[in-house]
Amino acid sequence: MGTKNMGFILGLIGFLFLDGLLLCMAREVHHYDFVLQEANFTRLCSTKSMLTVNGSFPGPTIQARRGDTVFVNVINQGRYGVTIHWHGVKQPRNPWSDGPENITQCPIAAGTNFTYEVILSDEEGTLWWHAHSDWTRATVHGAIIILPAVGKTYPFPTPYKEQTIILGSWFKADVMAMIQNSIETGSTPSNSDAFTINGQPGDLYECSNETTYRLPVQSGKTYLLRIVNAVMNEEQFFGIANHSLTVVAQDAAYIKPINTTYIMITPGQTMDVLFTANQNLNHYYMASTPYVDSGIRFPNTTTTAIVQYEGNYSASSSPFFPTLPSNTDIDSAQNFTNQIKSLASKEHPINVPKNISTRIYIAVSLNRLLCVNDSCDTGTGDRQAASLNNISFATPQIDILQAYYSFYLVGTGPGNYNNVTDPLSYNLVDPPEVNTINLPRNGWAAIRFLADNPGVWFMHCHLERHSTWGMDTVFIVKNGRYSNQSMLPRPAYMPPCS
Ligand SMILES: *[C@@H]1O[C@H](CO)[C@@H](O)[C@H](O)[C@H]1NC(C)=O
Ligand SMILES: *[C@@H]1O[C@H](CO)[C@@H](O)[C@H](O)[C@H]1NC(C)=O
Ligand SMILES: *[C@@H]1O[C@H](CO)[C@@H](O)[C@H](O)[C@H]1NC(C)=O
Ligand SMILES: *[C@@H]1O[C@H](CO)[C@@H](O)[C@H](O)[C@H]1NC(C)=O
Ligand SMILES: *[C@@H]1O[C@H](CO)[C@@H](O)[C@H](O)[C@H]1NC(C)=O
Ligand SMILES: *[C@@H]1O[C@H](CO)[C@@H](O)[C@H](O)[C@H]1NC(C)=O
Ligand SMILES: *[C@@H]1O[C@H](CO)[C@@H](O)[C@H](O)[C@H]1NC(C)=O
Ligand SMILES: *[C@@H]1O[C@H](CO)[C@@H](O)[C@H](O)[C@H]1NC(C)=O
Ligand SMILES: *[C@@H]1O[C@H](CO)[C@@H](O)[C@H](O)[C@H]1NC(C)=O
Ligand SMILES: *[C@@H]1O[C@H](CO)[C@@H](O)[C@H](O)[C@H]1NC(C)=O
Ligand SMILES: *[C@@H]1O[C@H](CO)[C@@H](O)[C@H](O)[C@H]1NC(C)=O
Ligand SMILES: *[C@@H]1O[C@H](CO)[C@@H](O)[C@H](O)[C@H]1NC(C)=O
Secondary structure, X not given: OOOOOOXXXXXXXXXXXXXXXXXXXXXXXXXXXXXXXXXXXXXXXXXXXXXXXXXXXXXXXXXXXXXXXXXXXXXXXXXXXXXXXXXXXOOOOOHHHOOXXXXXXXXXXXXOEXXXXXXXXXXXXXXXXXXXXXXXXXXXXXXXXXEOOOOOOOOOOOXXXXXXXXXXEEOOOOHHHHHXXXXXXXXXXXXOOEXXXXXXXXXXXXXXXXXXXXXXXXXXXXXXXXXXXXXXXXXXXXXXXXXXXXXXXXXXXXXXXXXXXXXXXXXXXXXXXXXXXXXOOOEEEEEEEEEOOOOOOXXXXXXXXXXXXXXXXXXXXXXXXXXXXXXXXXXXXXXXXXXXXXXXXXXXXXXXXXXXXXXXXXXXXXXXXXXXXXXXXXXXXXXXXXXXXXXXOOOOOOOOOOOEOOEEEEEEEEOOOOOOOHHHHOOOOOOOEEOOOEOOOOEEEEEEOOOOOOEEEEEEEOOHHHHHOOOEEEEEEOOOOOHHHOOXXXXXXXXXXX
């Protein structure tokens, strides 16, 4: 089988920590309690119990400023062990709190608690947190809002209001039971039954129109949407009817503003988007629909929310619908992605590695693996797998100490990578600094990072299906020569491995 597009996550380092004293004075410390608990939710005409943080879906928002530290005490009142990952937080020298299960820690067992120390450095914008144990992230996730440091402002006009928009997947079935069954039998995991915007499927799904998410807006005002793609397996096209969007940040790093009628966002990514309520008083759909560049079966449905102007007017009978690219429109996806460039200003400089000491080639693919002792019931004696350099990752039963990096996307293209001609087209001036990328089907991407964050960092496909099948690896970054290039001491308590 061919390769599929995938999102990568790497954890990188903070560059700013040399300046410890100055940052310490400005830095604030925040404390959150997250109670993992089962809660009943009704969507698409049926009710199920699912794991949540504090009974909410999506979960609570964490808000901090650039350079702050956030302690999150995760109290597990659920039925099984879970870990939480702070997606895109560089965690300088602190892999202990990164979270991927059995990579940096063993699960927080039911009935126990564990406190994460989330160390922010140069991230600014929107990130998110999510459970990192099997497919628990489907229901256990929320936004992380990182405001500019005290006394600093956005590199764009201050919006009138801000709103987090979390794109999610909804499964009528119990997600953990579904994925366990799929792993045991070798079958392909089920597709989701709906996509959601802030937990609601929207008007186009059964039993959903009474609870569609509504965003009230005032005519003439500008709004900042902090968009998180928490969908499990599909990239998304997103837009708002009759309104143009201005994308100003991606993965908590500012970019040169892009005016567009739609965005393409990969699972794992975040984008900060401005829009001005400059149309007639009325109601307008915002919509999100899958983008797929391969021939696979996907849930071809669309989630909607409503942008509703305040005021006294008679609205059209139904909201206007945005014109989005078709689900398989590769050109539109690439046209959007290719426009993304780092802001790379004096206030928000970038530092692209130019002197490469180690080149790593990774071939990404989907494969079939033989089933041991007739353990699966696929009928073919083999099962779906995925690999990096033809090795399918098996999660260990103890922790390898895991964490995440950010990196610069310096080039991407179709076909086989040519290591003589393709580097000539690299962008080393203002490449976007990201934690997750879209890897085009049967294509390539080149990323660069400085290995300056000691620890163990998980790199994997953020399409959960591919990660489950083994499209994962771990970077082990050794301590540097000096103590400020070494991992922080191991916390007194880490969840024990069974
Ligand atoms: C979650 O619930 C606990 C217990 O009710 C509460 O103490 C905590 O503040 C809540 N956390 C958030 C983020 O709302
Ligand atoms: C969910 O609903 C079921 C059936 O009504 C009930 O037995 C259960 O206690 C509820 N769970 C929670 C967490 O409220
Ligand atoms: C567990 O929670 C209690 C209070 O809620 C706290 O004092 C303790 O430090 C926590 N333990 C860990 C390992 O985080
Ligand atoms: C939802 O749909 C039902 C059935 O089509 C309709 O009766 C009801 O008015 C709708 N509610 C809203 C808020 O649009
Ligand atoms: C929204 O745009 C459509 C064309 O895409 C147009 O027909 C419609 O009149 C517009 N609606 C409003 C309220 O301006
Ligand atoms: C985007 O649109 C705004 C408002 O219409 C305009 O001021 C700005 O120059 C445009 N930016 C680009 C990069 O085209
Ligand atoms: C997805 O659904 C839309 C609308 O129903 C349809 O036009 C389109 O052909 C479908 N796309 C695929 C790839 O099946
Ligand atoms: C709304 O506008 C209508 C017609 O212009 C008017 O009759 C009505 O009094 C207005 N209502 C309010 C609450 O202003
Ligand atoms: C994508 O951009 C290219 C060149 O800029 C243009 O020729 C093409 O029409 C665009 N395609 C779409 C679908 O916008
Ligand atoms: C490039 O890096 C190597 C070691 O990795 C170092 O020896 C060399 O001096 C560097 N060159 C430049 C131009 O910085
Ligand atoms: C992680 O290790 C524990 C034992 O310490 C095991 O129960 C669990 O299944 C492992 N998780 C994964 C994803 O393999
Ligand atoms: C380019 O690829 C060839 C093999 O295809 C390899 O021998 C060579 O080392 C590569 N060059 C670099 C700079 O990686």
